[in-house]
Amino acid sequence: MGLCGALGPPCVSEIEPGDRSGPNKKIGLSGILGITISLGLGIILLLAVVLLNMVKKDAGDPIDNMEEDIYRSHRLSEACSSSKLVLLFQNSYCKELTIGDLLQSTDNFDQANIIGCGGFGLVYKANLPSGTKVAIKRLSGDCGQMEREFRAEVEALSRAQHKNLVPLQGYCRHGNDMLLIYSYMENGSLDYWLHERNDEGSLLKWDARLKIAHGAASGLAYLHKVCEPNIVHRDIKSSNILLDEKFEAHLADFGLSRLLNPYNTHVTTDLVGTLGYIPPEYSQTLTATFKGDVYSFGVVLLELLTGRRPVDVCKAKSCRDLVSWVLQMKYAKKEEHIFDPSIFSKAHGxxxxxxxxxxCKCIDQDPRSRPAIDQVLLSLDGVLAGEN
Incomplete structure (x- = not known):
């Protein structure tokens, strides 16, 4: 039983070669057809996935798209992966500059040479072998946010060059440190002159304050309107406005800045910035816009007018917040109480x-009602010209 051949039905293997009508023909055609259909469906699915990813990339978060551009920068990647010193401008005083020169010029980053501090590092004064002074920001530690700040600073100041922006001369990595080299600003920060100096003879006069306001507005207008792509700073404040030997204003600290292409109006953001300068809408929408920078600049204008900090916990509760206090005084028609006594006079009234x-227009709670920074600059031009 179950035998084939002579004692039973013919074995399948004994079917003559010329006879192709057996069941193998049906199996072969079905298999080929199934494989063909499967391959076709697979190719279609693969194409669909590729197209979907391309669409997502085009419509994705502008921060991610811009970070891809930053990471593709050859010179920046070179500095981040090695200890090579990258100089942006081949000035005569730094043609042969080395990392060893930077260490020697700061006495190995001695505390005595610290002239400022930021969220992720300290700023040191350095005397180069040529005798030229520079400022070196040292970002230290192994932190993703620090890396992002370093890249944002280099990307912004490599693109943006204006007389009212602090010049970035070069950058490099040294061990776990990231170093940024800037031109030295002889007179420090606006915050120092408004809030730290106590001697009466060194107080900023009104003419100097108005000049600083105009210079800072010029730098910000360049970032928003001229530089390509445009840049939103996200941390405009008096300590980030540096003053050279002639008290010309220079915007500094671009670690939180973001690039904006012409078709973008904002970038999504964490709640970053400094208390007292952060626009009210940031906490609600988590988006950073040009109008947010305008709000922060409006707070700086109030500092110049009043000589007061944006937030002062030492004052009475009703006076702690500068913006609220100024608006209260203005509503009560007590403008004369707003101005710093050291600058108030009828001549400058x-x-x-x-x-x-x-x-007050800049600090409007509704960002849509705030002027653009180029309009602010035109208004300051009018004030300087003796118009309203």
Missing amino acids: KQLLGVLEIA
Whole structure:
């Protein structure tokens, strides 16, 4: 039983070669057809996935898209992966500059040479072998946010060059440290002159304050309107406005800045910035816009007018927040109480009121009602020219 051949039905293997009508023909055609259909469906699915990823990339978060551009920068990647010193401008005083020169010029980053501090590092004064002074920001530690700040700073200041922006001369990595080399600003920060100096003879006069306001607005207008792609700073404040030997203003600290292409109006953001300068809408929408920078600049204008910090916990509760206090005084028609006594005079009365009006427009709670920074600059031009 179950035998084939002579004692039973013919074995399948004994079917003559010329006879192709057996069941193998059906199996072969079905298999080929199934494989063909499967391959076709697989190719279609693969193409669909590729197209979907391309669409997502085009419509994705502008921060991610811009970070890809930053990471593709050859020179920046070179500096981040090695200890090579990258100089942006081949000035005569730094042609042969080495990392060893930087270490020697800061006495190995001695505390005595610290001239400032930021969220992720300290700033040191350095005397180069040529005798030229520079400022070196040293970002230290193994932190993703620090890496991002370093890249943002280099990307922004490699693209943006204006007389009212602090010049970045070069950068490099040294061990776990990331070093940024800037031109030295002889007179430090606006915050120092408004809030730290106590001697009466060194107080900023109104003419100097108005000049600083105009210079800072010029630098910010360049970032928002001229530089390509445009840049939103995200951390405008008096300590990030540096003053050279002639008290010309230079915007500094681009670690939180973001690039904006022409078709973008904002970038998504964490709640970053400094208390007192952060626009009210940031906490609600988590988006950073040009109008957010304008709000922060309006707070700086109030500092210049009042000589007061944006937030002062030492004052009475009703006076702690500068923006709220100024608006209260203005509503009560007590503008004369707003101005710093050291700059108030009838001779400057019209200019003071003009700048106060500009500042109040900048700090409007509704970002849609705030002027663009180029409009602010035009208004300051009018104040300087003796107009309203």
